[in-house]
Each structure stands twice: as C-alpha cells, then as structure tokens.
Amino acid sequence: MLEPNEWFTEIVEDEGSAFSLKVTEKLHEEQTPYQLIQVYATTGFGNLMVIDGFVMLTSRENFLYHEMMSHPALFTHSDPQRVCIIGGGDCGTLREVLKHPGVASVVQIDIDEGVTRAAECFFPELTNANRDPRARLLFADGIRWVQEAPAAGLDLIIVDSTDPVGPALGLFSGDFYQDCARALAPGGILVQQSESPLYHMQILTDMHAAMRRAGFDTTRSLFFPQAVYPSGWMTATMARQGASLEAFRTADARDKPFETQYYNAEIHQAALAQPEFFRRALAQALAV
Amino acid sequence: MLEPNEWFTEIVEDEGSAFSLKVTEKLHEEQTPYQLIQVYATTGFGNLMVIDGFVMLTSRENFLYHEMMSHPALFTHSDPQRVCIIGGGDCGTLREVLKHPGVASVVQIDIDEGVTRAAECFFPELTNANRDPRARLLFADGIRWVQEAPAAGLDLIIVDSTDPVGPALGLFSGDFYQDCARALAPGGILVQQSESPLYHMQILTDMHAAMRRAGFDTTRSLFFPQAVYPSGWMTATMARQGASLEAFRTADARDKPFETQYYNAEIHQAALAQPEFFRRALAQALAV
Numbered sequence: 001m002l003e004p005n006e007w008f009t010e011i012v013e014d015e016g017s018a019f020s021l022k023v024t025e026k027l028h029e030e031q032t033p034y035q036l037i038q039v040y041a042t043t044g045f046g047n048l049m050v051i052d053g054f055v056m057l058t059s060r061e062n063f064l065y066h067e068m069m070s071h072p073a074l075f076t077h078s079d080p081q082r083v084c085i086i087g088g089g090d091c092g093t094l095r096e097v098l099k100h101p102g103v104a105s106v107v108q109i110d111i112d113e114g115v116t117r118a119a120e121c122f123f124p125e126l127t128n129a130n131r132d133p134r135a136r137l138l139f140a141d142g143i144r145w146v147q148e149a150p151a152a153g154l155d156l157i158i159v160d161s162t163d164p165v166g167p168a169l170g171l172f173s174g175d176f177y178q179d180c181a182r183a184l185a186p187g188g189i190l191v192q193q194s195e196s197p198l199y200h201m202q203i204l205t206d207m208h209a210a211m212r213r214a215g216f217d218t219t220r221s222l223f224f225p226q227a228v229y230p231s232g233w234m235t236a237t238m239a240r241q242g243a244s245l246e247a248f249r250t251a252d253a254r255d256k257p258f259e260t261q262y263y264n265a266e267i268h269q270a271a272l273a274q275p276e277f278f279r280r281a282l283a284q285a286l287a288v
Numbered sequence: 289m290l291e292p293n294e295w296f297t298e299i300v301e302d303e304g305s306a307f308s309l310k311v312t313e314k315l316h317e318e319q320t321p322y323q324l325i326q327v328y329a330t331t332g333f334g335n336l337m338v339i340d341g342f343v344m345l346t347s348r349e350n351f352l353y354h355e356m357m358s359h360p361a362l363f364t365h366s367d368p369q370r371v372c373i374i375g376g377g378d379c380g381t382l383r384e385v386l387k388h389p390g391v392a393s394v395v396q397i398d399i400d401e402g403v404t405r406a407a408e409c410f411f412p413e414l415t416n417a418n419r420d421p422r423a424r425l426l427f428a429d430g431i432r433w434v435q436e437a438p439a440a441g442l443d444l445i446i447v448d449s450t451d452p453v454g455p456a457l458g459l460f461s462g463d464f465y466q467d468c469a470r471a472l473a474p475g476g477i478l479v480q481q482s483e484s485p486l487y488h489m490q491i492l493t494d495m496h497a498a499m500r501r502a503g504f505d506t507t508r509s510l511f512f513p514q515a516v517y518p519s520g521w522m523t524a525t526m527a528r529q530g531a532s533l534e535a536f537r538t539a540d541a542r543d544k545p546f547e548t549q550y551y552n553a554e555i556h557q558a559a560l561a562q563p564e565f566f567r568r569a570l571a572q573a574l575a576v
Contacts, residue, residue: 001292001297002289002290002297002299002306002308004289007306009289009290009306009308011290014332015332015333016309016310016330016331016332016333017307017308017309017310017332017333017515018290018295018297018306018307018308018309018310019305019306019307019308020290020297020305020306020307020308021304021305021306022304022305022306042304043304044302044303044304044305045303045304045305061486198349198513198515223513225486225511225513225519225520225521226520227305227486227519227520227521231513231515231520232513232514232515232519232520232521233513233515233520259564260564261563261564261565262563262564262565263564264561264562264563264564264567266560266561266562267561267562267563267564269557269558269561270557270558270559270560270561271558272554272558273552273554273555273557273558274552274554274555275549275550275552275555276547276548276549276550276551276552276555277549277550279552
C-alpha cells in the first residue's frame with residue numbers, strides 16, 4: 001500500500017491506471033493566476049514538478065521529452081533559424097533548441113511565469129541557457145501571439161504544452177493550427193506533444209486530421225518512452241506544408257556538435273516508425 | 289489516494305516508483321510449488337496476471353512484449369525451424385512464434401504448469417495455438433533442459449522469464465548462456481527479456497558481458513514500450529555467434545503472412561536503435 005503522505009500519485013481515471021513517485025518533501029507550492037504548481041523532492045527521480053495534479057517533469061528523465069520535442073524537428077528542417085516555443089515554461093526544450101548553432105532566435109511564450117521561476121529554483125540545469133542572447137522569454141498568451149505573428153516569419157513552432165484541458169485546450173484546435181501555418185515560412189515545421197499512443201489514439205488521430213485540414217499536407221508522429229507520463233509512452237506530432245517529414249539531415253544529426261542523453265540519428269529514424277495499430281487507426285481516421 | 293482494495297500496485301522500491309491498475313475483482317489465486325499466481329479483472333486493462341506480486345501481463349497490451357520477444361529474432365535468423373522457449377508459461381510468445389509458417393517445432397519449458405493453466409482460463413486468446421501439432425509444452429526446469437539438450441539442435445532460444453530473482457535467477461548466468469551457445473546450431477540466436485533501460489542498466493550491461501564471455505560474439509538489445517512493466521520501457525537482448533544481429537529478412541518482415549498489433553519491419557529496425565546513454569554505458573562496460 002502507498003502511504004499518501006509518502007507518495008505523489010497521478011491517476012488516469014479513464015484508463016484505470018496510476019503512476020506514483022516516492023517523495024520526501026514538498027519543496028514548493030504556488031497557486032498562480034493560471035494553475036497550481038507544486039515541486040517535490042523524490043527518492044529516485046530527483047525533483048518533480050506537478051501542475052494541477054499532473055506530472056510535468058522530473059530531474060531524472062525529462063531529457064527524453066525535451067530532446068524529442070526539439071532535435072527531430074530541428075534536424076528535419078534544412079536550416080532552422082527562427083524558432084518559437086509555445087508553452088515550455090520549464091525551459092528544457094529551449095535549452096535543447098539553443099544547442100543548435102544555426103538557430104538565430106528563439107522566442108518562448110508561456111502564459112505562466114510561475115513555471116519558469118519554479119524551474120529556475122528547482123531545475124536550474126534546464127534554465128542555464130536562458131541568458132543566451134538568442135533567447136527571448138515572454139509570459140503571454142501563446143495562442144494570441146501566434147495569431148498576431150507576422151506571416152512566414154518562423155521556421156519552427158514547438159508546442160510544448162500541458163494536456164488538452166484548461167488553458168492548453170486552444171492549442172489543440174484547428175484555428176490555432178491555421179495560425180501556425182500562416183506564421184511558418186516555406187518549409188517550416190510545427191511540432192506538438194501529442195500524448196500516449198496507448199491511451200490517446202483519439203487525440204492523436206484528431207490532431208493529424210485537424211493539422212491537415214489547417215493546410216499542413218504532411219503530418220508525422222514521433223514515438224518515445226517517458227516513464228512519468230501516462231502509459232510510459234509518448235508522442236510528438238510534426239506537421240509541414242509541401243515537404244517531407246521522413247527525411248532529415250542525417251549527417252548533421254550524426255555529427256551534432258553537442259551532447260544528448262537519448263537523441264541520436266538512429267533514434268531519430270527509429271522514432272518515426274509507426275506501430276501497426278497506430279498505422280491502421282491513423283489511415284482509417286484520415287480516410288474518412 | 290489509491291484505496292488498496294480497489295487498486296493493484298507494484299512498487300519498485302529502489303527507484304521510488306509504483307504503477308497501479310484499478311481492479312474490480314480477484315479472479316484467481318494459487319500458491320504453486322514455485323510461486324504465487326494471482327489474476328485480477330481491471331477496469332482498463334482487461335485481465336491482469338501477477339506472480340509473486342510482480343505484474344506479468346494484461347490482456348490489453350501484452351502484444352507489445354510477446355511480439356518483440358519473438359518476431360525480431362525470428363526475422364533475423366535466415367531460416368528458423370527449431371525453436372525453444374524457456375519460461376513463457378502464459379503461451380503468448382508461443383502463439384507469436386507459431387505464426388511463422390517456416391517454424392517446424394517449438395518446445396516450451398516452463399517450470400510452473402500453474403501459469404499455463406491460469407492463462408488457459410483467463411487469457412484464452414494467448415493459448416489458442418497450443419494444440420498446433422508443432423508445439424510441445426513441457427513443465428520442467430528449463431535450465432536443466434538446455435543443459436541436456438543435444439548440441440547444435442536449435443535455431444532459436446527465447447528466454448521469456450520473470451525478473452532475475454527466485455527461480456529465474458539461473459537464467460541470467462554465464463553457465464546458462466554457455467549451455468545455450470552449445471545447444472544452438474550455427475547461426476542460431478538467443479533472445480532474452482532484459483528489463484528497463486531506465487532502471488536496469490546494470491542488469492543490461494552484465495547480460496551483454498556474460499553473453500559475450502559465454503561465446504556469443506555479437507549481442508544487441510531491442511527497445512520497446514510496455515506500460516505495465518517498471519518505467520514503461522523494456523528491452524529484449526539477442527546474442528549470436530559469427531553472424532550479424534542488425535540485418536534481418538526485411539522483405540519477409542514486410543510481407544509477413546500474419547497480423548500483428550505492434551511489430552512490423554519499420555518497428556523492427558527502430559527497436560535496434562540505441563539511445564545515447566545506453567550506447568555509452570554499454571561501450572564502457574564492454575571495454576573493461
């Protein structure tokens with residue numbers, strides 16, 4: 001039995017599953033205008049950030065998510081210079097993006113400054129690139145920011161958001177994808193976290209369909225493990241107009257001038273492989 | 289909070305994590321001479337089999353494990369005809385092996401008949417191939433069986449065991465691997481479940497090293513998701529003498545004459561991709 005005061009537990013009620021981490025201390029708790037942020041010390045995963053009761057990240061294995069939200073899309077684009085991150089307040093994705101020497105500017109727009117301030121205190125390894133002169137941190141509504149962005153001014157939009165409930169819901173909508181399509185330059189790529197292939201096939205197929213309706217003629221999901229997210233299995237979905245999402249700068253990925261813990265050229269290729277059940281479900285959904 | 293009578297929970301004490309499934313009923317409980325077998329009905333994962341408190345399989349997603357324990361090794365071998373499964377009492381791996389028309393015989397040796405009897409009752413979809421005339425089920429000590437097996441009489445040995453504690457401990461030893469090497473015909477392949485890359489790098493590197501000391505000059509891990517196993521991320525490790533484990537019968541895998549839910553030729557290739565942290569740890573372990 002899990003003593004409630006010794007364990008943080010996230011229950012996925014619809015699936016009848018739960019994941020728990022043993023905690024020793026609550027390090028931080030803050031109700032911001034947008035959400036409840038909590039940080040715990042755990043026995044096995046380093047620090048744990050929780051937002052509105054959902055696990056956001058741990059020190060131990062956030063590298064999986066942050067590397068896969070950034071490097072595959074960056075190495076798929078031929079020359080990504082202008083990057084925007086919607087959400088991403090913990091700055092882990094930003095740190096990975098800034099590892100690419102060709103990136104000229106990254107704007108990060110998270111609605112909640114509280115997330116970034118908590119990350120600075122409890123996940124400093126993620127925020128240590130924030131002073132890079134190429135990075136600009138805005139605390140504002142990302143949906144509106146993309147609406148108002150100049151047309152064709154971005155090479156890459158990364159949607160590093162919470163799940164499609166509450167403030168993040170609008171990030172899973174056709175209107176938002178249309179705004180992204182407009183804001184992207186030719187060859188530009190949108191990539192968004194897209195939940196678990198085991199639990200959330202409906203969200204995944206809806207996202208592919210909505211992206212295509214918004215004008216992205218190619219969409220492709222990336223698969224990767226993530227112990228602390230529901231089912232331990234995660235996806236990010238890329239969308240693009242008029243260019244492939246399968247080919248990538250293989251030689252550049254192989255000779256990347258920076259270290260990673262999970263990503264490499266083989267992992268990139270591997271993440272594109274579609275399980276049989278996924279391939280069938282997606283083909284059926286897009287054929288309708 | 290998880291009410292103990294509503295949830296089955298497996299705690300990984302060393303890692304400070306736990307995974308829980310919501311249960312509605314205990315369908316079966318039996319203390320065999322070897323272990324405690326329990327079967328529960330869950331709300332989201334179908335039936336759940338637990339052995340000595342460890343999750344063995346669920347109706348919903350055992351396909352991931354069973355497909356990845358069988359098809360990659362079978363499609364790597366040029367003509368696998370004689371297969372042996374050590375453990376595997378739930379018969380899910382056996383079912384997948386028997387899908388290959390070229391397989392002439394499969395011997396399954398599980399020490400505990402209770403597992404197979406429970407699977408017949410509560411996972412009948414896994415045991416429905418057991419009457420195939422090519423299949424032979426033995427309930428005996430797999431370690432001794434391999435010791436006494438004729439030399440060079442097998443094309444594939446699949447070690448589908450519980451974790452390296454209790455009765456399965458001997459299956460993770462150098463002596464056992466030497467017996468496997470002797471029992472395999474030229475080109476033969478050994479494949480064994482090898483735990484989580486996030487939690488069990490020591491088990492993984494020890495296994496690679498022990499297999500190599502036993503005379504297998506090539507070893508290679510396969511990576512795949514598995515929601516109900518610790519960390520949600522799993523490996524199987526293949527070992528072989530004098531032949532590659534990277535190349536496989538791609539065209540045959542692409543045109544396979546049977547259905548799968550996870551495995552396909554792209555997934556096979558993808559499962560071979562080694563994460564950076566794994567590649568580094570393994571290279572270091574094998575260099576010592």
